[in-house]
Amino acid sequence: MKTTILAAAALVLGAQAALAGGPDDDTLTINEDIAIVTRTDAPAHLENLDTIYSGWHFRDDDTQAMEMDDFDNPGMIFVDMAIDAWSAPEGSEGKSCADCHNDPESMAGVRAGYPKWSEEGGEVRTLQMQMNACRTERMGAEPWKYDAGAAINMEALLSSVSRGMPVNVATDGPAGETWERGREIYYTRYGLLELSCANCHEQNFGNYIRADHLSQGQVNGFPTYRLKNAKLNGMHSRFKGCVRDTRAETFAPGSAEFVALELYVTSRGNGLSVEGPSVRN
Amino acid sequence: MADGVKPRVKAPRTASAGEVVTIKTLISHPMESGQRKDGSGNPIPRSIINRFTCAFNGQMVVDVTLEPAISTNPYFEFEAKIPEAGTLQFTWYDDDGSVYEDSKPIEIS
Amino acid sequence: MDLTRRETLGACGAAALLAMLPAPALARTTDDWIAEFTGGADMAEGGLDLTAPEIAENGNTVPIEVGAPGASEILVLATGNPTPGVVKFTFGPLAGSQRASTRIRLAGTQDVIAIAKLADGSFARASTTVKVTIGGCGG
Numbered sequence: 001m002k003t004t005i006l007a008a009a010a011l012v013l014g015a016q017a018a019l020a021g022g023p024d025d026d027t028l029t030i031n032e033d034i035a036i037v038t039r040t041d042a043p044a045h046l047e048n049l050d051t052i053y054s055g056w057h058f059r060d061d062d063t064q065a066m067e068m069d070d071f072d073n074p075g076m077i078f079v080d081m082a083i084d085a086w087s088a089p090e091g092s093e094g095k096s097c098a099d100c101h102n103d104p105e106s107m108a109g110v111r112a113g114y115p116k117w118s119e120e121g122g123e124v125r126t127l128q129m130q131m132n133a134c135r136t137e138r139m140g141a142e143p144w145k146y147d148a149g150a151a152i153n154m155e156a157l158l159s160s161v162s163r164g165m166p167v168n169v170a171t172d173g174p175a176g177e178t179w180e181r182g183r184e185i186y187y188t189r190y191g192l193l194e195l196s197c198a199n200c201h202e203q204n205f206g207n208y209i210r211a212d213h214l215s216q217g218q219v220n221g222f223p224t225y226r227l228k229n230a231k232l233n234g235m236h237s238r239f240k241g242c243v244r245d246t247r248a249e250t251f252a253p254g255s256a257e258f259v260a261l262e263l264y265v266t267s268r269g270n271g272l273s274v275e276g277p278s279v280r281n
Numbered sequence: 282m283a284d285g286v287k288p289r290v291k292a293p294r295t296a297s298a299g300e301v302v303t304i305k306t307l308i309s310h311p312m313e314s315g316q317r318k319d320g321s322g323n324p325i326p327r328s329i330i331n332r333f334t335c336a337f338n339g340q341m342v343v344d345v346t347l348e349p350a351i352s353t354n355p356y357f358e359f360e361a362k363i364p365e366a367g368t369l370q371f372t373w374y375d376d377d378g379s380v381y382e383d384s385k386p387i388e389i390s
Numbered sequence: 391m392d393l394t395r396r397e398t399l400g401a402c403g404a405a406a407l408l409a410m411l412p413a414p415a416l417a418r419t420t421d422d423w424i425a426e427f428t429g430g431a432d433m434a435e436g437g438l439d440l441t442a443p444e445i446a447e448n449g450n451t452v453p454i455e456v457g458a459p460g461a462s463e464i465l466v467l468a469t470g471n472p473t474p475g476v477v478k479f480t481f482g483p484l485a486g487s488q489r490a491s492t493r494i495r496l497a498g499t500q501d502v503i504a505i506a507k508l509a510d511g512s513f514a515r516a517s518t519t520v521k522v523t524i525g526g527c528g529g
Binding site: 076 | 309
């Protein structure tokens with residue numbers, strides 16, 4: 001009974017969202033070349049939504065335009081830096097990423113499957129975790145600090161070569177337990193304000209919270225260049241900020257909680273295109 | 282050179298003689314405005330790119346004086362007239378005396 | 391060393407007074423900027439385009455465009471910023487047009503002014519109001 005009421009309430013709010021300034025009808029093609037799927041049917045596991053939308057749809061025309069050309073998108077300067085880092089040898093083995101992985105373009109498709117279960121690691125790994133495993137185990141280099149400059153730049157590079165490909169992460173199998181934990185976190189109310197991710201991003205997307213136009217909280221566009229801090233931002237940093245804004249003790253980037261949450265939130269976007277590095281507010 | 286300052290310029294590789302082309306320039310730079318304070322409340326001194334120029338074969342296209350209100354990672358879009366084959370020269374001048382450069386050759390089609 | 395509230399307020403007040411002293415000598419107001427650019431000449435309204443959003447997505451990065459056919463220079467001022475100067479474009483012989491776009495910081499809702507020095511040496515002015523909001527849970 002309670003679920004029905006909640007579902008009904010969600011439907012009403014969802015309908016209002018379209019009127020209240022919900023997602024717009026624009027379409028996104030980057031460099032007049034890469035078609036980005038920014039709206040599509042919600043994946044089967046997502047019971048409370050029919051359609052999923054990229055955060056791109058909730059930004060104004062100027063911000064949307066910044067993402068349409070790789071020379072308008074400031075995030076791409078940092079992709080350029082990662083391209084340099086890709087070929088630079090580092091660590092005791094004197095290797096660079098290029099030595100094993102050839103050129104960055106050959107990594108197309110990799111981003112779309114992360115986070116994923118790692119057999120060799122016996123854990124669900126995010127892209128940054130996998131990069132650090134390569135660095136420490138194969139390059140003999142220091143791991144990058146989670147969501148710090150070099151790691152974020154490289155995540156942006158790997159995302160950029162997968163743009164246009166559908167996000168597709170596994171929600172079952174060995175990753176299933178982590179996925180369930182992420183789902184539980186998504187629907188848990190945190191903090192003095194007692195807000196869960198779902199309260200804003202599932203029940204109120206399209207509405208305004210003060211002056212912010214709420215999106216569905218999809219992460220297909222991460223890392224994202226935020227106008228607010230004029231730099232690339234990673235998913236865990238964003239999760240941390242959101243949880244902090246509920247006036248809760250928040251979790252750390254790289255923590256097990258955020259790895260689980262990243263897997264779950266990414267799966268809510270299965271079917272949208274990889275879009276990073278995107279431009280957001 | 283301030284750490285990790287990287288330009289990124291969009292210019293066509295070819296143009297017909299006399300054509301007007303669109304140029305887009307980005308450069309990574311914090312553009313510290315001088316308005317912010319550090320954790321102890323001390324003002325962080327201003328440190329910005331204060332001038333940007335674009336020239337083609339030595340002739341000026343645009344000369345820009347930047348103030349601290351230009352956003353981090355300064356962006357400029359403008360148009361250049363290309364009379365002949367040659368090189369677009371882009372120069373950014375930093376408060377700290379550093380000079381950053383990039384160039385793009387253009388051939389006449 | 392523990393300060394009482396009275397001592398702290400007193401110290402802050404004194405510091406504020408000291409900080410204020412040299413400031414007027416250095417701060418250029420919008421009028422100062424305009425006077426320096428135009429030499430006091432009149433400014434016509436029109437002949438100059440200034441495009442900025444009505445509501446800024448975020449005040450830290452606001453896209454603007456200015457253009458004035460035949461202009462030699464265009465100055466942009468943010469009248470509500472701590473320092474009003476934003477940017478000055480000087481167009482050279484190989485400028486394809488006298489237009490340019492950039493991204494600026496606006497500290498709050500305010501008028502953005504553009505002044506162009508036209509080919510005949512006269513000045514034109516355009517102004518637009520940009521609303522800058524404080525966001526919700528922007529994180």
